[in-house]
Amino acid sequence: MREIFLAFAAMAVIAFGASYTLGEMGFSSQDQTTGGSVRLD
Amino acid sequence: MLRLFSVFLLAMFFALPAYAQEAEPAPDRSATGGAQTLEDIMRRQQGLEVDNSFRSSNTGNPTGGASPTDQLGTLGGASDPDLWRGLRFDSADITTQIQHPAATVLIQDTGMWWLQFREGPLTKYGFGLVLGTMALLVLFYLIRGRIRIDGEKTGRKILRFKSIERFAHWLLAGSFILLGLTGVISLLGRNFLIPALGPEGFSTIAIGAKWVHNNVSWAFMLAIVMIFVLWVVHNLPHRSDINWLLKGGGIFGGGHPPARKFNAGQKFIFWSVIILGGSISASGLSLLFPFELPMFAATFEKLNQFGIPQLLGLGELNTNLAPHTEMQYAQLWHAIVSFVLFAIVIAHIYIGSVGMEGAYDAMGSGEVEEQWAREHHSLWVEEVKSKEAKAGGSS
Numbered sequence: 001m002r003e004i005f006l007a008f009a010a011m012a013v014i015a016f017g018a019s020y021t022l023g024e025m026g027f028s029s030q031d032q033t034t035g036g037s038v039r040l041d
Numbered sequence: 042m043l044r045l046f047s048v049f050l051l052a053m054f055f056a057l058p059a060y061a062q063e064a065e066p067a068p069d070r071s072a073t074g075g076a077q078t079l080e081d082i083m084r085r086q087q088g089l090e091v092d093n094s095f096r097s098s099n100t101g102n103p104t105g106g107a108s109p110t111d112q113l114g115t116l117g118g119a120s121d122p123d124l125w126r127g128l129r130f131d132s133a134d135i136t137t138q139i140q141h142p143a144a145t146v147l148i149q150d151t152g153m154w155w156l157q158f159r160e161g162p163l164t165k166y167g168f169g170l171v172l173g174t175m176a177l178l179v180l181f182y183l184i185r186g187r188i189r190i191d192g193e194k195t196g197r198k199i200l201r202f203k204s205i206e207r208f209a210h211w212l213l214a215g216s217f218i219l220l221g222l223t224g225v226i227s228l229l230g231r232n233f234l235i236p237a238l239g240p241e242g243f244s245t246i247a248i249g250a251k252w253v254h255n256n257v258s259w260a261f262m263l264a265i266v267m268i269f270v271l272w273v274v275h276n277l278p279h280r281s282d283i284n285w286l287l288k289g290g291g292i293f294g295g296g297h298p299p300a301r302k303f304n305a306g307q308k309f310i311f312w313s314v315i316i317l318g319g320s321i322s323a324s325g326l327s328l329l330f331p332f333e334l335p336m337f338a339a340t341f342e343k344l345n346q347f348g349i350p351q352l353l354g355l356g357e358l359n360t361n362l363a364p365h366t367e368m369q370y371a372q373l374w375h376a377i378v379s380f381v382l383f384a385i386v387i388a389h390i391y392i393g394s395v396g397m398e399g400a401y402d403a404m405g406s407g408e409v410e411e412q413w414a415r416e417h418h419s420l421w422v423e424e425v426k427s428k429e430a431k432a433g434g435s436s
């Protein structure tokens with residue numbers, strides 16, 4: 001039972017971690033699809 | 042049955058591009074001065090291939106018009122229809138701020154078959170497969186009932202899966218189910234959920250589902266790697282698998298054929314998860330980084346080299362794929378393989394929970410009733426006992 005909760009918690013950590021890291025690395029669709037002359041946020 | 046169906050789906054998948062390539066003799070267009078004829082329109086309405094070569098390059102001549110500064114000068118040598126033809130056949134001169142490889146493709150003329158296949162056969166047969174499997178399992182339950190522990194329970198427990206193994210399993214199971222649900226939301230959105238929830242309601246759900254699907258995918262990929270590393274040694278073929286298969290696993294009686302840690306049925310589940318799950322991950326990555334990781338032209342090239350499509354009577358597969366076409370193949374493959382794996386996994390979930398007494402404990406607490414282990418994995422119990430005896434003897 002403990003492993004199920006641990007796995008679900010890991011899933012959340014991985015998902016938020018992936019979203020944050022990929023965003024920081026410039027893989028957001030905004031970053032990927034706008035030209036250099038467009039200023040984002 | 043399942044395998045037959047997946048072969049059928051595969052054949053359909055490879056047949057489509059071949060179907061799209063069939064050429065017809067060009068009709069006589071002198072009556073319309075070279076423009077499309079009633080026959081072209083009728084063919085299109087019947088869903089037949091229309092040869093567009095008569096107009097695909099008919100996109101005007103920008104330098105051919107009289108100069109606008111001349112008397113009675115024109116605004117150029119290309120009319121609006123010329124421009125639309127240029128857009129449709131991807132020869133217009135486009136500049137855009139958007140920065141991805143296919144950004145200048147505003148109309149993808151070859152994409153309609155994909156759209157129709159995705160909304161038609163893919164959805165229909167995909168759900169047919171999953172719901173059909175569920176119905177078969179209900180039928181199986183009604184006929185066979187729960188597989189009970191036959192012998193007297195001993196009250197003794199054997200450790201079957203360590204904590205890390207159970208963690209990896211639940212990471213795999215949790216992420217797979219979440220990815221299945223959120224994937225289906227994307228697939229059914231336009232045709233089923235927007236009519237039911239309205240565009241605004243669906244939009245909120247779709248944004249959430251997409252976020253979950255994109256990001257939880259990493260947990261699934263990590264879990265596949267963990268499961269592979271942890272269990273591959275127990276899933277290599279073994280002599281005992283043949284006997285187990287010949288006896289049908291003893292599912293419909295005939296005793297309990299001996300098995301090691303995993304029986305042949307479980308090995309089938311394991312390799313399905315690794316191979317199909319790996320393929321879903323690869324096509325998923327291709328979709329996650331649009332246009333960056335095209336895989337199909339290269340795969341088709343390899344298949345052509347090995348002569349596989351030729352053997353199936355499909356001729357050489359087209360290896361000159363446009364960026365959008367690559368993405369469309371990736372989407373179809375991702376969804377088809379997911380449906381197949383889902384159907385397999387549903388059967389696994391059934392047998393690991395309601396279908397068999399004592400099975401769930403292996404992934405719950407990690408410890409199973411010794412009698413259960415003796416009935417379903419007798420060779421494994423012997424291995425464990427002899428290891429214990431050796432360890433006891435040497436200490």
Ligand code: HEM
Pocket residue numbers: 201210213214215217218268302303306307308310311314386389390393394400401402403404
């Ligand atoms: C959520 C419901 C699920 C339950 C109740 C469940 C239960 C189990 C149990 C009890 C075992 C151990 C069998 C044994 O002791 O021999 C097992 C093994 C395994 N599970 Fe699951 N499972 C679930 C979902 C999944 C999913 C979604 C996947 C993959 C996508 C998966 C993949 C595997 C694999 C590869 C094995 C090892 C091979 C096998 O025993 O068939 N499981 N599962």
